[in-house]
Every structure is written in C-alpha cells, then in structure tokens.
Amino acid sequence: xxxxxxxxxxxxxxxxxxxxxxxxxxxxxxxxxxxxxxxxxxxxxxxxxxxxxxxxxxxxxxxxxxxxxxxxxxxxxxxxxxxxxxxxxxxxxxxxxxxxxxxxxxxxxxxxxxxxxxxxxxxxxxxxxxxxxxxxxxxxxxxxxxxxxxxxxxxxxxxxxxxxxxxxxxxxxxxxxxxxxxxxxxxxxxxxxxxxxxxxxxxxxxxxxx
Amino acid sequence: xxxxxxxxxxxxxxxxxxxxxxxxxxxxxxxxxxxxxxxxxxxxxxxxxxxxxxxxxxxxxxxxxxxxxxxxxxxxxxxxxxxxxxxxxxxxxxxxxxxxxxxxxxxxxxxxxxxxxxxxxxxxxxxxxxxxxxxxxxxxxxxxxxxxxxxxxxxxxxxxxxxxxxxxxxxxxxxxxxxxxxxxxxxxxxxxxxxxxxxxxxxxxxxxxx
Numbered sequence: 001x002x003x004x005x006x007x008x009x010x011x012x013x014x015x016x017x018x019x020x021x022x023x024x025x026x027x028x029x030x031x032x033x034x035x036x037x038x039x040x041x042x043x044x045x046x047x048x049x050x051x052x053x054x055x056x057x058x059x060x061x062x063x064x065x066x067x068x069x070x071x072x073x074x075x076x077x078x079x080x081x082x083x084x085x086x087x088x089x090x091x092x093x094x095x096x097x098x099x100x101x102x103x104x105x106x107x108x109x110x111x112x113x114x115x116x117x118x119x120x121x122x123x124x125x126x127x128x129x130x131x132x133x134x135x136x137x138x139x140x141x142x143x144x145x146x147x148x149x150x151x152x153x154x155x156x157x158x159x160x161x162x163x164x165x166x167x168x169x170x171x172x173x174x175x176x177x178x179x180x181x182x183x184x185x186x187x188x189x190x191x192x193x194x195x196x197x198x199x200x201x202x203x204x205x206x207x208x209x210x
Numbered sequence: 211x212x213x214x215x216x217x218x219x220x221x222x223x224x225x226x227x228x229x230x231x232x233x234x235x236x237x238x239x240x241x242x243x244x245x246x247x248x249x250x251x252x253x254x255x256x257x258x259x260x261x262x263x264x265x266x267x268x269x270x271x272x273x274x275x276x277x278x279x280x281x282x283x284x285x286x287x288x289x290x291x292x293x294x295x296x297x298x299x300x301x302x303x304x305x306x307x308x309x310x311x312x313x314x315x316x317x318x319x320x321x322x323x324x325x326x327x328x329x330x331x332x333x334x335x336x337x338x339x340x341x342x343x344x345x346x347x348x349x350x351x352x353x354x355x356x357x358x359x360x361x362x363x364x365x366x367x368x369x370x371x372x373x374x375x376x377x378x379x380x381x382x383x384x385x386x387x388x389x390x391x392x393x394x395x396x397x398x399x400x401x402x403x404x405x406x407x408x409x410x411x412x413x414x415x416x417x418x419x420x
Binding site for chain 2: 012169171173175177181186188189190192193195197202203210
C-alpha cells in the first residue's frame with residue numbers, strides 16, 4: 001500500500017507558517033523565510049523553468065518533495081480561496097499548470113466538482129473526511145507515495161489518527177514567534193527518528209511512525 | 211571573553227520539560243524521556259560512578275555538557291525548593307556533591323548566602339539580574355565557557371537579551387504535548403546553524419548568535 005508521507009519545513013520554534021496568514025501572505029508574516037533552503041536549489045529552479053541554483057545536501061530532500069509522489073492531499077486553507085462555500089473562480093494559488101502534476105485531493109466541508117488543470121493536476125474536493133481522502137489518494141497514486149501537502153491542521157489530523165507513515169521535518173534557524181504550529185493536538189502520536197542530515201541553513205530529520 | 215552556551219534537549223514539539231513539574235517530577239510528566247540519549251551513554255554513566263553504556267555520535271555532545279564549562283548559570287526553578295523566600299534546608303536536587311564541580315550561579319529574587327558543596331560546586335545566589343549573573347560567572351569561569359543550565363525561562367531571557375553566544379539543541383522524537391517551551395518570548399533573537407549531527411534517537415543542532 002502506498003505510504004502517506006509529509007515533508008514540511010518548520011522554524012526552530014515550531015511553526016510551519018507565520019502569524020496573520022492572508023491571500024497576500026499565504027505563509028503568514030515571515031513565513032517565506034522558511035523555504036529559503038528550497039528555493040535556492042537548482043532542483044527547485046529547474047522545475048519552475050529557472051536557471052542556476054545550488055546543489056547540496058538538501059538536493060535529495062528537494063527531489064523527494066518535488067517529484068516523488070503519485071498523489072497529494074491538502075487542506076482547504078492550503079488550496080486557498082477563503083473559508084465557506086466556494087467561489088468557483090478560485091482555482092488555487094498556482095495558475096493553470098500547478099506544480100503537482102498528479103491527482104490532488106483537497107479536504108473541505110464544501111462540495112465542489114473536480115477541477116482538471118493543465119499538466120496532469122486534477123483537484124478533487126473531498127467532503128467525507130481524512131480517511132476517505134487517503135483511500136482515494138492511494139487508489140490514484142499508481143503505487144507511488146501519497147504526499148501530504150499540508151497545512152498544519154491537516155498534518156495534525158493525520159498524525160493524531162496514526163495514518164502518517166513517514167515525516168521529514170526540515171528545521172530552519174528561524175524564529176517566527178507565532179503562527180501555525182505543526183505539533184499541536186497530535187494526541188499520542190509516536191515517532192522514531194531514522195535519519196538526520198545537515199545541510200546549509202537547514203537540518204532534515206526523517207521520522208517514521210513507531 | 212568566555213562564551214555563554216546552552217546545551218538543551220527539546221522534544222520535537224518544542225518542550226524542554228513536560229507538563230506539571232513538581233518536586234517528584236522536576237522535568238514534568240514525560241520529561242525524563244527527553245534525556246534517554248544522554249543517560250544511555252558511557253560518558254554519562256562514568257561521571258555518575260556507573261559502568262557500561264554506549265559510545266556513539268552523541269558522545270562528544272555529552273562530553274561538552276558534562277565537562278566543558280568553568281561556571282554555570284541556572285534559574286531558581288532548576289535549583290528547586292519551590293518559589294518564594296528560601297527554606298535553607300533545601301540545598302538543590304543533587305545531594306552533597308553536585309555534578310557541576312565549579313562555581314554555579316542561581317538566579318533568584320530572594321537573597322541567600324552562598325552554599326559551598328563538596329567537589330568544587332559553590333552555589334551563589336544572584337538577585338540583581340541576568341547580566342550580573344553572567345558577569346560573575348564569566349569572572350569565575352577561569353577562561354572556560356559559561357554554561358547556561360536552564361530552565362526554559364532563563365534560557366529565554368538570555369536569548370531575548372542577545373547574550374547567548376551558542377546554543378546546541380538536541381531534538382528527540384518525543385511529543386510531550388505541553389510543558390515548558392524553549393522558544394517562547396525570545397523577541398527577535400537571530401540564530402545561524404553551524405552544525406547538525408545525527409545520533410541514535412536524537413539530532414544535535416548547533417546554532418550561534420547571528
């Protein structure tokens with residue numbers, strides 16, 4: 001069965017997004033600082049049609065994030081468009097060709113027809129809970145991993161339910177002082193460290209469910 | 211000038227002690243789990259007169275903690291004995307021969323005469339603030355580092371004041387779900403990652419003030 005996996009960057013004070021998230025600042029105040037390690041990489045720039053960039057100890061982790069999965073699950077807040085019933089003109093943050101390129105499942109309380117985008121991304125809106133989303137994503141992943149896209153609330157729900165198989169936390173020396181915490185409300189989730197890698201400006205720690 | 215340095219173990223959810231700290235459980239509920247990596251080591255057992263134990267990637271970090279400093283600063287809560295004016299029968303958690311073996315400065319609002327213990331540890335009670343304690347500790351450290359013993363509140367005060375030169379956070383895959391947070395109230399402290407080392411059940415990340 002496909003593994004459910006989360007790769008996420010966390011500030012050393014525990015936040016995966018800064019305070020005051022808004023359409024203008026989807027990662028909150030200071031949140032963009034979290035991903036400096038990723039956007040500086042050649043692997044990231046190539047995927048977005050850019051040139052140059054670094055190759056370092058973070059590269060294999062970036063490749064996992066950017067190319068490894070066969071399906072993605074994300075929360076409503078990560079897909080965006082504000083809370084409540086859908087304004088169907090909102091088609092996500094990512095333009096016509098989102099960077100997923102595979103079936104992507106959006107957890108929401110508000111039904112909506114699937115959205116077929118360019119480049120292989122289809123957004124399917126799931127209203128019957130995290131287990132249903134996981135089941136659908138596994139069926140759609142073609143034997144590859146299912147990636148948990150985030151945000152924090154969805155990650156917490158899967159962790160607390162014991163459904164997350166693997167978790168890579170990339171810890172950056174940033175203090176956000178507030179925002180969305182990764183590890184609130186995760187019940188008695190049990191983790192085992194299986195790998196840790198030092199890279200410029202970030203430490204990647206891989207955990208599996210114990 | 212002697213560096214001020216903090217070596218501290220933090221759960222992946224950000225706590226350096228669990229909830230409900232008490233004389234019976236000075237590290238709070240579940241807090242003992244934090245230091246499994248340390249107490250399993252030969253370096254730790256030898257210092258406490260025990261035998262056996264492991265030698266692994268954590269050993270150099272344990273040696274830093276156990277032997278590197280010329281003076282220690284700690285908070286009232288870490289010295290123990292409850293809040294308020296001193297009950298002078300309380301002489302710390304550690305018996306007649308505490309594991310510091312050097313001048314140790316206890317931050318408190320309540321004056322008390324110095325306590326000379328066996329084995330080279332003298333507890334000096336400092337009532338005029340963190341800068342005074344640091345000045346006294348530096349003068350007493352004989353050119354070696356000054357170790358910040360903890361707990362969380364004292365660590366936060368030194369971090370927020372920009373007085374902490376170096377910080378080694380040992381991150382363990384434990385979820386405490388509550389307790390004393392290391393990185394609350396640290397203002398705009400700036401850190402730079404200079405090293406990260408994977409060891410069994412723990413990742414040690416070294417930061418310096420940026």
